[in-house]
Amino acid sequence: xxxxxxxxxxxxxxxxxxxxxxxxGEGAARQPDLLFIDLHLVHEVTSPQAFEGLRLAGRKxxxxxxxIATEDHNTPTLDIDKPIADxxxxxxxxxxxxxxxxxxxxxxxxxxxxxGIVHVVGPQLGLTQPGMTVVCGDSHTSTHxxxxxxxxxxxxxxxxxxxxxxxxxxxxxxxxxxxxxxTLRPGVTAKDIILAVIAKIxxxxxxxxxxxxxxxxxxxxxxxARMTICNMSIEAGARAGMVAPDQTTFEYLKGRPHAPxxxxxxxxxxxxxxxxxxxxxxxxxxxxxxxxxxxxxxxxGTNPGQxxxxxxxxxxxxxxxxxxxxxxxERALAYMGLEAGTPMKEIPVDTVFLGSCTNSRxxxxxxxxxxxxxxxxxxxxxxxxxxxxxxxxxxxxAEGLDQVFKEFGAEWRFAGCSMCLxxxxxxxxxxxxxxxxxxxxxxxxxxxxxxxHLVSPVxxxxxxxxxxxxxxxxxxxxxxxxxxxxxx
Amino acid sequence: MEKFTTxxxxxxxLRQSNVDTDQIIxxxxxxxxxxxxxxxxxxxxxxxNDDFILNQEPxxxxxxxxxxxxxxxxxSREHAVWALKDxxxxxxxxxxxxxxxxxxxxxxxxxxxxxxxDDIELIWKELENHPGTEITxxxxxxxxxxxxxxxxxxxxxxxxxxxxxGLDDIGLTLHHEAEITSYExxxxxxxxxxLPAKV
Numbered sequence: 001x002x003x004x005x006x007x008x009x010x011x012x013x014x015x016x017x018x019x020x021x022x023x024x025g026e027g028a029a030r031q032p033d034l035l036f037i038d039l040h041l042v043h044e045v046t047s048p049q050a051f052e053g054l055r056l057a058g059r060k061x062x063x064x065x066x067x068i069a070t071e072d073h074n075t076p077t078l079d080i081d082k083p084i085a086d087x088x089x090x091x092x093x094x095x096x097x098x099x100x101x102x103x104x105x106x107x108x109x110x111x112x113x114x115x116g117i118v119h120v121v122g123p124q125l126g127l128t129q130p131g132m133t134v135v136c137g138d139s140h141t142s143t144h145x146x147x148x149x150x151x152x153x154x155x156x157x158x159x160x161x162x163x164x165x166x167x168x169x170x171x172x173x174x175x176x177x178x179x180x181x182x183t184l185r186p187g188v189t190a191k192d193i194i195l196a197v198i199a200k201i202x203x204x205x206x207x208x209x210x211x212x213x214x215x216x217x218x219x220x221x222x223x224x225a226r227m228t229i230c231n232m233s234i235e236a237g238a239r240a241g242m243v244a245p246d247q248t249t250f251e252y253l254k255g256r257p258h259a260p261x262x263x264x265x266x267x268x269x270x271x272x273x274x275x276x277x278x279x280x281x282x283x284x285x286x287x288x289x290x291x292x293x294x295x296x297x298x299x300x301g302t303n304p305g306q307x308x309x310x311x312x313x314x315x316x317x318x319x320x321x322x323x324x325x326x327x328x329x330e331r332a333l334a335y336m337g338l339e340a341g342t343p344m345k346e347i348p349v350d351t352v353f354l355g356s357c358t359n360s361r362x363x364x365x366x367x368x369x370x371x372x373x374x375x376x377x378x379x380x381x382x383x384x385x386x387x388x389x390x391x392x393x394x395x396x397x398a399e400g401l402d403q404v405f406k407e408f409g410a411e412w413r414f415a416g417c418s419m420c421l422x423x424x425x426x427x428x429x430x431x432x433x434x435x436x437x438x439x440x441x442x443x444x445x446x447x448x449x450x451x452x453h454l455v456s457p458v459x460x461x462x463x464x465x466x467x468x469x470x471x472x473x474x475x476x477x478x479x480x481x482x483x484x485x486x487x488x
Numbered sequence: 489m490e491k492f493t494t495x496x497x498x499x500x501x502l503r504q505s506n507v508d509t510d511q512i513i514x515x516x517x518x519x520x521x522x523x524x525x526x527x528x529x530x531x532x533x534x535x536x537n538d539d540f541i542l543n544q545e546p547x548x549x550x551x552x553x554x555x556x557x558x559x560x561x562x563x564s565r566e567h568a569v570w571a572l573k574d575x576x577x578x579x580x581x582x583x584x585x586x587x588x589x590x591x592x593x594x595x596x597x598x599x600x601x602x603x604x605x606d607d608i609e610l611i612w613k614e615l616e617n618h619p620g621t622e623i624t625x626x627x628x629x630x631x632x633x634x635x636x637x638x639x640x641x642x643x644x645x646x647x648x649x650x651x652x653x654g655l656d657d658i659g660l661t662l663h664h665e666a667e668i669t670s671y672e673x674x675x676x677x678x679x680x681x682x683l684p685a686k687v
Contacts, residue, residue: 114687237558443510
């Protein structure tokens, strides 16, 4: 892993450390590199056809010891001790169990303390570490880049390829620096940074790039917050996002079940400390963002780039010069049932969803609990809280957060992807409007005809109190000491 | 994988940008464990609307989809490619594809051809003015022909070669198994393993 690091970006260093075989040729004609994969995460939805492919070809799973599976997309968040009611969901879960048994894959099933959303489980077990290559048949694999890993989503054919060879055949990505300097204002979070980035560069702006999030605002973030940012790199079109590892990363990892120990820890940290972009490195593109000017951000449309500050109004299609963007805005407003010019803060919601691989970690739950503590839920709003993993749920319960949510009138559920994509029974009804801490506001994403506004946990919590899209600054103060703790 | 050289079929104008994979195939259809039989799932939400292009003759018999920019964004689901193929599509034209979708297409023999937006606009007009017009896509020459329009398209050389030859990726990689084994021997011992499980 040594070699010449001068002029290299973080992404290039990690890439080069994993080249099994360099592609022949130069420039545009260069063939793909063969890249070694350190960790393969598996779930029930994108793996059955890959396992079947291995079976049909008589191939083995090359590295069961670098593979781990969990059940997340289809799993119910209520009555998890009963058989899954939906038969096709049940079959898919049972197929994963059979495949994992047959191929010797470690599986964390529903009911297991380590079960949960695949992108919450990997980091929490300490399996995601700096400088690794991590893949999964899920586009939000970019989450793991928060540790300085090169992590990206793959399709089922590639899942099968990794199973059979522990490698992927890939052309190098271009690199883009996302420089975020300054201090976030109270009530503004990592989610607002990434939504602002997506609105700035567009849903295709990161296409072909690895994004590296840099600058003082990123350095100041916790690992949970960095995961939120890297998670949504894909919403900007980038397959991967990364943050260089630092003391925050090492402290998060230390003592986790699969983190190195003793002399191994020292050797690992010594290597991890080399994982940063060199001063003389050049990015293929750079973007600059001033964190101190950011406000809570919220989407109004049906792609994650269609967002504005919470204090703004729903835009008009005429605000867009580009014909495609204008047509997309028209269509989005019709689908969302919104009129141009309506202040975002006057939009009433039916449901608040706190969950998903973007925002369901313990820190997200703490932030939301701090805002609702001592306050009343708006009577017509349903709030669902779905911890990212069984472990997060246990941790939250140990801290009494479940009581805060329950007293507020929120539903306290079991772990899974849940209403982020509605593959389980947690779905919006047609026309139902939701403030959601998830990552995609596509048409029908959370249920056929459902209308999604992407928000941070802070905005989600404040919205549940007020009933319309809100930030904590819109709420009446509470006298209860516990509730006045900083929400930032 | 079947070889792809040229294809001729009815063009379908889909005047929309940011066609995400949740639209191409909604999540509810991802519960199946097979790799085929997804034709009913393609654009399932939009097909409930009678005005949708695939509900109109002769576009319902189309095999070349002509879409707006940023086609295939969002979820990595390869089911999106399977659904397009199962319905009968062999080619998608767009000025910009999401990376994962383009990768998945290449693995499954669906040609994702990048055509300049100006040419897409011309092809849309041609297809709308003359429904049923066939489009011919020549992978070796990297050209698209529709009526009097001839437009070049982009595709990376490696994917093009694999499609033209109909080569299976895993088979290609396994030629280099010795190199994978040598690489594995150089990995530091502190790199994490999932087995034995520690919790």
